Every structure is written in C-alpha cells, then in structure tokens.
Amino acid sequence: MFRRATSILVILLFPVLAGAAVLHVPGQYSTIQAGLDASAVGDTVLVAPGTYSGTGNDNLNFHGRAVALIGEGGAAQTILDGSVSNHRLMLLDQGEGPGTLVQGFTLTGAKVSYYGGAILCDGSSPTLRELLFEDNHGYIGYPNDAFGAGLRVTFGGAPQVFDCVFRSNEAAAGGAVCIEGGGAPSFENVLFEANYARRGGAVYGGSNATFTRCQFVDNVAPSAATDDVVDKPGWGGAIYLGAGHSPSFEECLFANNLAEHVHTVYGSGPGRGGAVSCSGGGAEFLRCTFHGNGAEPEEGLYQGGTLDVYGAGAVTLTDCVLAGTTSGYAIHCDVADGIPDANCCLFWDNWAPQFGGACPDLIGVDGDFEANPYFCDVDAGDFSVAGLSPCLPANNACGVQIGAYGEGCTITDAPAPPAATALAAPFPNPFNPKVTLAFTLAAPGKVALTVYDASGRSVAVLLDTELPAGDHHVDWRGQNDAGHEAASGVYFVRMEAPRYSARQRMVLLR
Template sequence: MGYRAFIFTAALAACAHAAIIRVPGDQPTIQAGLDSASEGDTVLVASGTYTGAGNRNLDFRGRDLVLESEAGAEATVIDCERAGRGLSFHSGETAASVVNGFTIAAGMAREGGGVACLSSNPTFTDCTITNNSAESGGGVACHSSNPTLTDCTITNNSAESGGGVACLSSNPTLITCRIAANTVEMGGGGMGCIFSSPALTGCTITGNTTTYSHGGAIALFESLPRLTNCTINGNSATNGSGGSLWIFDSNPSLTNCILWGNEPDEISGAHHYPGDPRIRYCDVEGGWDDVGNINVDPLFVSIPGFSNLLRPGSPCIDAGDPSISDGVGDWHPRWPDWYPNGARSDMGAYGGPGNARWLP
C-alpha cells in the first residue's frame, strides 16, 4: 500500500470509529456527554437553554472533542445563571477541541466569565459570548493560550480589565468576529492585552467603553497585535484616552483598518513608553503619518444585521494596500454587481466585490 493510500485509509478508519453522543438523547447534560466521549467524538446538543450543574463549567479534560449544536447559537444557550463560567480549557487542549454554534451567557468568574483558556488552544466557531462578567476577561480570558475564534460575537460583557477579551502571554486568532458593547473599569473595553500578540482579521470592534482608564476598544501593554481589515468605531475611554488604541510600550501593526468616531481620540500612548505603531493604508480620524493612510469620513451605512458597511462612494473603497486583492467570503454583505469596485483591497471589515444583497 502506498503512503497516500495508507493515510487515506487511516483517516477513514478514524472517522468510522468516531461516535456522536446526543444531548439530551444519549446523555442528560452537556458535561455528561463530554465525559462519555472518546478522543475524536462529537457531542451534538439539541436546541434549548441548558442550565444547572452539568451545563456550566464545561471541561473537555484535555481531549480532542467536538461540541456542536444542532440548530446554532440563537437556538442553543448555555445559561450559567451567574454560578460559574461556560467553558474552561486548562488541560492542554489543541485546536482539534472545537466548540461550534452556542450562546454562552450569564457566566461569572474571576477570569473569563464566559470562557477561560489556560495553556490551551481550542477552536470556537459561530458562537455568541454575551452578558458575562469577570475581574479579567468578561467574555473570554486567555492565559498562555492561542485559541482561534471564527465568526463569533463577543458582546455586552463586563470586567475590570479586558471587557470582551483579556490576553496574558497569549496569541489568539480572531477571524470575522464582532466585539461590541463590552465595558470595563480599568482598560481595554473590547480587548486588553499584556505580553500578547493577537491577530485579528475582518473584525468589527464597536461601542465598547472603559469608564475610568484608557483604551475604549483595545488597551496594549508590551504587546504586538496585528489587525488586518478591521473596523474600530464608536468606542470610548470616558475618563481616559485612546478611544481606539491605548499603547504602553507596544508595537501594534494595522493594515487596511478604519479607526473612526472613537472618543476622546483615536490613538494614545503612555507618555514615556508610547511604543512604535505601524499603521498603514488605514483611515484614521485626525490622521496618522505613515504609508497610504487617509483622514476622511468613511461614509458608513448600516442595514439590519450589519453596521459599518461602506457606502458607495466611500473613500475607503480601493484605498487599501495595493499588494492585497479583495478577499470576500460568504459571511458578509457584498458590493452590488453594478457598482465599480476594483480588485485592490478596501479598508475596513466589509469591503469587496459581489452581489446586490444589501443595496436596492
């Protein structure tokens, strides 16, 4: 048997032995489903709101499992009832530990009110993490972890620091995620980072607030974040500075991003340790001196389900890094066929060519 044939046969055998455990059909609670699963199994959860012991503080116990809902996040809720967090990953879980299609709500913990990752790298897709609270990381807390979140919404969480996401010595990846309406007291309404290098692509960070400190959207302490095609809008540092970014000895890299309408200013840093931001091909209110940047109203338009779209005629269209072509997925509205939009990348989270989904 050739090498490729052997690998294919092994993969088929692995799939054949993977089981599906249904909740509540086979097991009464989500944790019971996880505990009965073996490596590679899927725990499939029926629609409903899950409360009580066995449906919070969920633990994969270091195994590569898939926890998936049958009907998606809107129909499948893990309600922690302020008695713990939704999920805890602390046993070296890998990217093959997957959570797909849940709302994780009403969690409360010291770190990570909704989800906590400690020395683990789980994967989250199509999840909503909302109305959770913690001292650090109201929605998600990452400590020495590199989780991946795709198409997730992190909203209406609260904390002392890192309202939506808190990162300590971590490098999470967020792809087409929405971080909105989170609040903190001390810093990083949307995200707070210490010694971390998160990567955000196609994300919107909007309406987050810090009440007594800096970084309405993002607060950075000795960190190296990378943001590409992100929109940062409507965030506020009520009694501080850096509505979009507050920087302490950090070197963030931003490409094709929009920083507009944040209060009291867009970017601010510690007086003696401002860091060295690399911000290029971005629309920054008030201006930022670097390659390809503009300081012009992006002309946002909203429709039900989507905000911060680029109106036809927006100066952010075809104004991104010319070495990057428009990349458009099926997850967001696209440009109508009749509207001229070139192959050059746009600024913000919603650029790109396509169909007439959101314009008459």
Template sequence: MKRARGGALLVASSVLWLPAQSLAAVVRVPADAQSIHAGVAAAQAGDTVLIAPGTYYEHDIELKDGITVLGEGRNEPAVTIDAVGLGRIMNAHNPTVKPMHAHIEGITFRNGFASTGGGIAASGSDFGFELEIVSCAFVANIAQRGGGLYVQAGNGSLIDCRFDGNTAVHGGGLACADACMTNVKAVSALRCEFVGNAATMAGGAVDVGMHSLHMTDCILEDNQAQMGGAVHSSNYNSAGCRLQGCVFARNIATEGGAFHSMEDVLFIANCLFTENRAKVGGAAWISYPRDAVIRSCTFARNAAPKASGICFSEVPLLSLEQSILADGADGNAIACIWNGELLELTCCDVYGNEGGDWVGCIADQLGVSGNISLDPRFCLGQNPSSPYSLQAGSPCAEGNDGECGQIGALGVGCEDTSIVQTSISAIKVLY
C-alpha cells in the same frame, strides 16, 4: 449509556476539527446523557458531544482534551447554556505535559460568573492548548478578567463569534494573558462581533497581555473602558497585535476611544475607526511602540479634546501610510506626547479636524511624501451601508492621485455628488 459510532458521525459533518475520526463517537444530550456536564464527562478523546436545541441551566462544565462540543442548529446558536450567575459555564484546563485540543461550536454562553472567564476559562501548562470556538455567542457574562472568555498560556481561535453585553475589570468580552511570559501564544478572531461590552479598567471588548492578537474582519461597536474602549494591548515581550479589515465604531474610553496599546509591535491595516470618543486619543492612544505600521485606514468623526484621531506617546518608530484622518471633533487630528520625531506619514489625507490638521508633531509633513489636506468626499448618505466609502471624484480614490493609489480603508462606493445633482437637474428640465 449508549455511545453511537460509525454513521452517527454524519450529524457532526460541519465540525472543522475532529481528531481520530475512525474511533470517534457521538454522545447526544439529552438522549444519551441528561445534561451537558454528564455528556462531556462521558466523552473520550475524539468524541463529539452533540447538544439538542434548547436552554440548559448548568455551570462548571469541565472540558476534556480532544473532544468537540457541538450545538445542533445553524446560524444563530439554538443551544444556550445559562449559568444564571452561579459560576463559570465551562472550564478548559490543561495541567499535563502535552498540548490539549478542543473544539466548541454553535452554543450561546449566558450569565456566567467567575474571577476569570465567566463564560469559558482556558488555561494551560507550558505545553498550552489549542482551543477553537466557532459560531458561538457570549452574552451577559461577568468576571474580573475576560467577562466572556479568558485565555491563558494557550492558543485560541475564534470564528464567527459574538460577544454581547459582557463585563469585567479587564477585557469585558475577552482577556488573554501568559502568566509565565514565555513561549508566547496567539489568539485570533475572524469575523467576530464585540458589541456593548464594558471593562472598568482596560479593554472594553478585548484586553491582551503577553499574547499575540490577530483580529480580521471583526466589528467592535459600543464598547467602553478606561483604557481602550474596544481593545487594549500591552505586549511587553513583543508578541504583537495585528488588526486587519476591522470596524471600530462608537466606543468610549478615557484614553484611546477604540484602541489603546503599550509597548507593542503593531500592524493595523484596512480598518475603519468612526465616532469613537475619549479624553485623549479619540480613536486610539499608542504608547512606546516597538515597531508599528498603520496602513490604509480611515479615521472619521472621532472626538477627543486632545487628539481626536490618534495620540502617540514616546514613538521610537511608527509609519502611518495611505490613511485618512478627517472630521474629528474638539482636538487636532494627531498629537504627540514626548518623543514624536520618528512618526512618519506617507500618502495621508488629514482634513477638517476641529483642533487642526497638519499641526504639532506633523506640521512639517504636509505636501511631502504624498500627504494632502483635501476633503476626502465620503459617500455618507449616498451609500448608507458604507458611508465612509469614497465618491468617484474623491482625491483619495485610486487613480485620482497617481503617486499614492487609494487612500483610506474603503474604495469608491458612490458617484460624485456633482454628477448626481447634474443628473437631477437634467431630469427636471424634461418636465
């Protein structure tokens, strides 16, 4: 088999991580190796396995330490690996006493089937691994844990990936765990989409335990589970869950329509939760937080008979700041089960929720610390691409409440309705 060196590396110039470049080779599939399985087997640390566009019907591919697996093509992955339900597509296991590193880019993983990680399962020793996955899609994979991807005892980085229609018992799209509960690892997702995934138990899109989870600028839509329609996080060792700039829409669960958390350290900022549904906690259910801050978020048009917005259970310390909870259906905006005395709201607008706004465990906080109950005046149809941005005259817009600054996840996105109506009236007068 030929192993191209030197100038051949130019074809893989988009790879973000490529160790030992001076010694690296490119193994081309199908030119140098007839299958992806054979190409990966032939690669050595520092090599790139470059896959030509097409669909490859393969499964049980063993990923090696130090290699890059790259699908040719840009934007939508032009390379698909379809396991047709015959097994896991790719396995990354590190049994050694040194960290494992690998990079995967530009591949669709479809129809994988396994007990963990139908698309990819990555597991490591106490020394773990570093797995970077870029511009990949996980579609219609099935597993008990992590329908699309399962990560155990290692660090994973997802960039510009899509999880679509995967199913599992825990973590329809992605599941993370640390069996040893020591040397806690982290999984991050940047600009990823989780759409239409399902779990029969927890985390329709993502289920995390004993891992630190960081999600930034992600979209999570139309996922469902019993607990946490989109995300379920149970980090009993204070690993932490950080969500920033994410959109949670139309997710469904029994508890926590979009988000469910147990014994976690939470930081949620600049996120939009809209049209999520549950029996308890239309947008979120947060239990036993060790420390939690929710800042500059918008909760709009979520629904649940108990707590259309957020349900808190046993809250030792939680701060809800500069956030909007509006237009919730059925239940009150916020409900507390058991100890809710230390739930502190600052500069929040709670308005228009069917079951009540400043009631229950937050009844005494209206009018103090910048808290209000006024129509946030969303743009809605005036800005279809950002319906929950604010009209210029919104009481939540920056500059309209000097004490608090902007309230909610989104800034001004349209003119005031009254200004638009006046302008139309003025035009009619001219004719």
C-alpha cells in the same frame, strides 16, 4: 452569522475519525459534562436546543480530548447559562488543541472572580466557532479583580475563534477578551459590541494575537474606582495594549468606541484611546477603518480620541482610515518614541487639531493625506465607499485600498464637503467695551462658548445650545454671569462643538 448545525454539517466542517461516535444530550446523557466524560477522541457531543445550567452544565471539562461539542440548534437555540451558579462555563486547561471544537452556543450569565467568565483557555488552543458570548461578568466581588468576562487566554494558549459575537460583557480589564502569556490566538469575522471594561472595553492585552475582518463597535472604557480607592479614567475603549503585547489587526472596523474621563474627589483625568490605548506595547494595523471614536477630556485636557500612545510604543498604521474622531486627538503621543509609523493613511473630519502631545502633524508624510473618504452610509453602519473615494486604489497616490472596505455604492457626483468648523480670532483684540466672537459650524449641533480668566476659572457662559450649520457670532461685553464688569486682563474663549474644541486669547482693557 449563526446557522443551524446538523450532523451532516458537523461532518463537513469537522471531519471525525473512523468509528467515532455521536453522543446526544439530553437524549443519551442528562448533562453536557456526562456526555463529555463518556466521549473519546474524535467523538461529537451533540446538544439539543434548550437552556442548560447548573451542575453538569457549567465548569465543563474536556479532559484534553479532541472532541467536538456542538449546539444542534445553533447559538440562537442552544444556551449555556451560568447565572444560576455564578460559575465559569468552560475550562480548557489540559492542552486541548485545534481538534477540540466548541460550536453553536450562546454563553451567558457567567460570573467568575479574576479570570475568564465564560471560557478560560489556560495553555490550550481549541477551535471556537459560531458562539455568542453575551452578558458575562469577569468578577463576583471587587471589580478590579476581573480579566476577560467572555474569554481569557493565557500561558501560551492560541484558540482559533471564527464567526463569533462578544456582546455586553463586563470586567475590569478586557470586557470581552483578555489575552496574556505570549500566545498567538486568532480571531476572524468576530464582532465585539458594547463591551465594558476600564482597561480595554473589548480586548485587554493581545500577546501575539491576530484579528482579521473583525468589528469593534460601541465598546466603552469607563472611569472606575480601584482597590486603592483612587478613581481612574478609562483607557482603550476597544483595545488596551500593555508592555509585551504586539497583536495585529487586518481589515478591521473600530466605530463609536469611547474612553471616559473621571472627575471626583478621589481622582481625575482624561480618557485615553477611544479606540486603542497603547501603554508600552505595540500593534500593527493594516487596512483598518476608524470612525466616531472618542476620549472624554478632563478640565480641558485631551488625549487620543482614536489612538493614544502612552510612553514608548511600536504602533504601525498602514493604509488605514482615521475619521470622525468625536473628542480628543486622532492620534496623541506622550513622547517622541511613541510616534506611530503611519503610511498611506487617510485622515478626515477629526476633532481639531488632529495630532497632539509629541505627535507631529502627519499629513503629507509617508503618503498620509487628508480627504473625504465618501463612506456609503455611516448612519447605517456601512463603511464601504463610493466609486469616487480616494480609498480606492485607482484614486490615491499610493495605488492601494485604504480602509477595511472597498466600493459599496455608486455615488458619482457626491456633494462638496461643508466648510470646516472653526473659531475665528476675536475682534477687536484688545477690546473695550465689547468683542465679537465669530465661528463656523460644518454641521448642525450643540455649541458651547465659554469665557475663562487666566487662572482657568469660568467667567461667562455665552452659548450652550443647538445651532444650525453656517456662520455665527456672539458679542461679549466684558461682563461675568452675574452681570458685573470683568476686570482688565487676559481672557480665553473656548468653543466646544461636535468633533471640535478650540480656544482663543483676548485682552480686555478698561
């Protein structure tokens, strides 16, 4: 993704004005700021490979000029390190436009209270290209005061971000990026990986941003304490959208993102939106692929494992794949006004049931259907599809590409999908002295089978172990974990397995 920048490449990618100069750091100027101070509109400040930190190499100010700041060795060799001073690395707040270019750096170690750990674009719209934002923190003190550890965009700012990576950044909101203030920044071919924030593990807000061919992978919205000493769950493993935000996503991948639950004496609740949590805002998703996202439950209460809409929202899903949700519903809506407009979307292998809350079953509505997408190699992160996939235009009734990726492998005779994971009805029911609990596993995995009484208290743990795929059964003889006979009454058996949770009612008659 990153390549070595040379003076020739700079001229090809970023034409300079006649008579513009190339200023060398540290050859001519000892610090990056000294080079920027000496520059004029159209100049290039070319920074030699190395690690730059401390006074003169952080809190960099472009003075509103259209200047190119280039790391000569690319991001792998040209590093801006804020860990020494706990400062922001760049501040662009003087109306810088697309003519201000930052290219070819790693930005790491920044720690700033409130806003923008590595770069703050306050009403500015620079061009950011081939940058690695890694291990930045959006706060020094209390973590609830942190917004956008990698990049903060506000007051109508609209940076253009190309071919960048945001990895392992942490804040309270927007682990990688926070976008507010009505701007329309653009992100193209950007990877958001393993970022961490209670609201929006990767991105908080969005305003009118556009994301094209971006990847959101392994981001987490953790549970966390807040300044009112109440523990709260994570919302939006990858994206959190509040009121007034309406970004768009085209041909993006959301894989293995997680929203954590919380259960402490200070608060409890399930995670919401393993991939996307929408709380009063809206978003458009076109040809996006969602896979392996999840939201942790709390006391048996589940929310949206892939998409969660809290309150009214305006979410549109067009030609998308929603598959492999690990925990929680594929889509959950609190109210009918939050039901997304889903058109020609494919659903597959999600935690059952797929739709929760006020969200109805969307299968068979507006071209939505359930089928195996035949990904080429999920374990290797390859979400392109085989030639027989219903995601390809010739293989679906909508005649469109569904998901972010087209054909990428030549499987012509793929095996039939396994039987679905399911918990059968208890038999006999009512029962005395024993009941048989049968279930099917579609794939090997850990299975927990627990009996609860009508008040929700655990009575007996019947299974908590790894099992092979196939049909299984367990007998319960009406005894609790201590070996004592349970009283007559209503009981529930709950089964937990990979991407599956279900319960059945049964009656014990003594």
